[in-house]
Amino acid sequence: MMTVTDLDCLRGQRRVLSGVSFALDAGDCLILRGPNGAGKTTLLRTLAGLSPAPRGALSTAPEDLVYTGHLDAVKPQLTVAENLTFWQGIYQNAPQDTLNSFDLDELADRPAATLSAGQKRRLGLARLHVSGRKIWLLDEPTTALDADHVARFTDTLQAHCNGGGIAIISTHLDIALPQARTLNVADFAARQDRTADEEADPFLQGAY
Template identity: 45%
Template sequence: MEAALFTAQDLACWRAERLVFAEISFTLAPGEALLLTGANGAGKSSLLRVLAGLLPAAEGKLLWNNEDALADRVTHGARLRYLGHQDALKPALSAAENLGFYARLHGGDVPAALEALDLLPLADLPARVLSSGQKRRLALARLALAPCGLWLLDEPTVGLDTASVARLGPLLAAHRARGGMVIAATHLPLPLPDARELRL
């Protein structure tokens, strides 16, 4: 088994004077996946935001390769992709243009990313006319653009039909095969075989 690359040590988070979670610890090695489960309001989304460096932890540490993961927030941001509840799309831009903007920042093959989520037939349509499921697939297609070490996914299958969830499987598998790690908050089964579970 490979050594841990990403480590959380005794994380705690307060939101609006309420303790959301405390004493959260885990390790992830290259290729591993972790599912965050629990009731609504248990802190899954807050934990993902702490892991992304978007929300400060009240206590605890995050380590990347045994060093402070947040010592350089720009570097930390570059080694992860965070997909929150919002799809973060420009409504007036086409599906291809939305991905093209992202590809200019991170690199990657836009047609291949569209194909990975079965979006090539919709490439020239403005995002505003896409269904909620199509918008979610377009947001997920950003993950296919450029490799990085860690994917943080908040309810990635919201609005997706069964076929779309199945298409997500090869994308997740390819990322893990390259040594990528996945942490996903979910209420539904995800195509992440051998994933460990952390219940909040």
């Protein structure tokens, strides 16, 4: 189980979310919704421990979490197989079906630098599988994937949840998981208080 209580999130020095609270059980999937800039990425990075939280509590230990963002965390000088071997060493976990699960079998010996954007994305997502961690934090995971590979990744995501895992996903696409529920991060937008000088300055009008 994962419980988040009254969590505040910062972007730089600015508080963008306040009082975020939710609870997830094994097998749950939470889809983060909200307009661009609402704080979806900031929330994921805070949950992952990459950004400080000035207030609130997270029940989960850091070693239970794995995060993937807009960058694929791929080492271009290594082959696809060597990248997976590197991550296996980091996470001390060596699943046998990762190449097949992410349709990377025929690319195993290809240098990562020569992969297309979609192939790099699949390799980056494979790190989730290699990690063996229970809670996946995903920021726009289907970017650059074609429809077939979106469906394939959705199957992998479903298998993760069916096995007792948890997924928290920021995405503008519909993820076809029957247990998925949504959280609109705009509901937790932090109030931005202005000083009297800021209110009087026309150049600062609309800056927030």
